[in-house]
Amino acid sequence: MTAGQPILVFGDDGSLGADRAWLWINQQRWPGWHLDIVTCHLPPFGPPIDDDRALPHPWSPHDARAASRSAGFTSQEHLVADSDPRIVLTDTDEAALVVIGQKGHGALKALHLGSTAEYVTQHLAAPTVIAKTNTPVRNVLVATDGSDHARAAEDALASMPWLDQIHSLTVTASRAGDVGHDIADAVNSTTARLAALPGLTTTPRTHLHDTKASTAILDDAASLTADLIVLGTRGHSRLKRRVLWGSTARAVIKTTSASVLIAHAPELR
Numbered sequence: 618m619t620a621g622q623p624i625l626v627f628g629d630d631g632s633l634g635a636d637r638a639w640l641w642i643n644q645q646r647w648p649g650w651h652l653d654i655v656t657c658h659l660p661p662f663g664p665p666i667d668d669d670r671a672l673p674h675p676w677s678p679h680d681a682r683a684a685s686r687s688a689g690f691t692s693q694e695h696l697v698a699d700s701d702p703r704i705v706l707t708d709t710d711e712a713a714l715v716v717i718g719q720k721g722h723g724a725l726k727a728l729h730l731g732s733t734a735e736y737v738t739q740h741l742a743a744p745t746v747i748a749k750t751n752t753p754v755r756n757v758l759v760a761t762d763g764s765d766h767a768r769a770a771e772d773a774l775a776s777m778p779w780l781d782q783i784h785s786l787t788v789t790a791s792r793a794g795d796v797g798h799d800i801a802d803a804v805n806s807t808t809a810r811l812a813a814l815p816g817l818t819t820t821p822r823t824h825l826h827d828t829k830a831s832t833a834i835l836d837d838a839a840s841l842t843a844d845l846i847v848l849g850t851r852g853h854s855r856l857k858r859r860v861l862w863g864s865t866a867r868a869v870i871k872t873t874s875a876s877v878l879i880a881h882a883p884e885l886r
Contacts, residue, residue, distance in 0.1 A: 619651075619691075622649065622650065622651050622691065623647075623649065623650045623651070623713040623714075623776075623778075624650070624651050624652075624653060624711055624712045624713055624714075625642070625647060625650055625651070625652050625653070625690075625712070625713065625714050625715075625716060626653045626655055626706070626709050626712040626714070626715045626716070626743070627639065627642060627652065627653065627654050627655065627715075627716050627717075628655055628657075628702060628705075628706045628715065628716070628717040628718075628737075629654050629655060629656050629682070630656070630657070630702065630718075631656075632718060633718075634717075634718025634719050634734075635717075635718045636718070637718055637748060637749065637750070637751050638716050638717055638718040638746075638748035639682060640751035641716065641746070641748035641750060641751055641752075641876060642684070642688065642716055642748070643684060643685045643687075643688045644751060644752055644753045644754075645688065645753060645754060645777075645779045645782070646687070646688060646689050646778060646779045646782070647688050647689050647690050647778055647779075648689040648691075648778055649689075649691055649778070650689075650690055650691065650713070650778065651690065651691060651692045651693065651694075652684055652690045652692070652693035652694070653673070653693070653694055653696055653712075654682055654693065654694070654695045654696065655673055655696045655697075655698070655702075655705060655706070656676075656678065656695070656696070656697050656698075657697070657698050657699075657700055657701065657702035657705050657706075658697065658698070658699050658700075659699075659700075659701060660699045660700070666699045666700070670698070670699040671698060671699055671700045672698060672700070673696035673697065673698045673705060674696060674697065674698070675694060675695065675696060675697075676695055676696065676697040677695065678695055678697075681695055682695075703736040703737060703740075706737050707736070707737055707740040707741065707742050708742060709742045709743050710742050710743070712742070712743040713743065713744070713776060714743060714744050714745070714746065714773070714776075714777075715737065715741075715742075715743050715744070715745040715746070716745070716746045716748055717734055717737060717745065717746070717747060717748070718734070718747070718748060718749075719734050719747050719748075719749055719870075734747050734870070735867075735870075739850075741850075741879065741880065741881045744769075744770070744773035744776075744878060744879070744880040745878070745879055745880070746845075746876055746877065746878050746879075747870055747876065747877045747879070748876045749873070749874060749875060749876050749877075750844055750874075750875065750876050752844060753779075753782055753844070754779065754782065754783060754844045754845045754876075755782065755783060755784040755785070755844050756783075756784060756785045756786075756787075756841055756842055756843050756844050756845075757774070757783050757785070757786045757787070757843065757844065757845045757846075757847060758787050758789055758834065758837055758838050758841060758843040758845070758846045758847065758875075759771060759774065759786065759787070759788045759789070759807065759811065759821075759847045759848075760789050760790065760830065760833075760834045760846065760847065760848040760865075760869075761788060761789075761790050761803050761804060761807040762790060762791075762800065762803060762830065763790075763799070763800065763802070763803030763806070764849060764882070765849075765882035766849025766850050766880070766881055766882045767803075767807070767848065767849040768849070768882070769849050769880040769881060769882045769883065770847050770848050770849040770878060770879065770880040771807060771810060771811065771847065772880070773847070773878060773880045774811075774847045774878060775810075775811075775814050780814055780815075780816040780817045780818075781816045781817070781818055783817060783818070783819055784819060785819055785822070785841070786811060786817070786819055786821045786822070787821065787822045787823070787824055787837060787841055787843075788804055788807050788808045788811065788821055788822070788823045788824070789823075789824040789825075789826065789833055789834060789837045790803060790804045790824075790825055790826070790830075790833070791825075791826045791827070791828060791829060791830040791832075791833040792825065792826065792827050793826070793827055793828055793829045793830065793833075800825065801825065804823050804825060805823075808821045808822075808823050824837055830864075830865045831864065831865045831868035831869055831872075834846060834848065834865070834869050834873075835868070835869060835872055835873055838869075838873050838875050843873075843875045844875055844876065845875060845876050845877070845878055846869060846873060846875050846876070846877045846878070847877075847878045847879075848865070848866060848869065848877070848878075848879060849879065849880050849881065849882065850866050850879060850880075850881050866879060
């Protein structure tokens with residue numbers, strides 16, 4: 618790995634969800650990127666684990682994953698940590714992207730500690746994909762409300778190295794609710810920004826709805842057969858974000874069959 622090289626962090630718990638996320642990664646192209654495959658083992662109750670074991674460090678698993686040549690990674694490394702995966706995967710400030718599966722298994726479930734995916738998407742350190750599909754990204758739906766969070770998600774999409782493989786891109790928004798922005802202007806602004814992206818070979822379309830945001834996003838995702846939904850989270854403080862995260866983002870992630878790229882505005886992470 619070289620300085621300034623984009624890093625993709627893959628959270629691998631060995632579950633079927635992780636297998637699907639691994640296939641999703643390998644169906645996209647990542648030229649010039651480095652891949653970290655991170656596995657976490659919850660330590661037993663007892664004395665604190667020293668940092669050498671608690672922090673991600675190189676290891677050689679007997680069933681090591683190898684990225685396909687077509688994915689184009691410049692390098693990859695397996696890392697392991699004796700720590701809660703939710704903590705490790707939200708301490709990834711150097712990552713350009715985190716990819717996880719929707720559902721895991723094992724120690725977290727047994728301890729009733731909740732979903733790693735849900736925790737990570739509430740405490741993002743980097744843009745994150747919850748990968749539910751194992752196919753190339755062709756049809757993309759970008760949800761906007763004119764907020765800084767939505768712009769952060771758009772920026773994350775713009776940084777992806779596989780924009781040229783997108784066949785259709787749609788910007789969707791809802792007039793319902795008071796979001797403090799002119800939605801029509803937000804949609805037009807987002808569409809113009811995306812249309813100007815280097816590498817994007819399709820012309821973005823726009824959809825404007827009067828239903829609530831989650832309904833609009835889910836309906837468009839289904840009708841457009843979206844492979845990827847791009848959206849930001851909402852909230853204006855850490856406390857408020859934790860309380861209100863549930864509405865749009867939670868509904869979309871829990872309901873859609875598409876993969877979801879989610880991001881926070883940097884100053885609100």
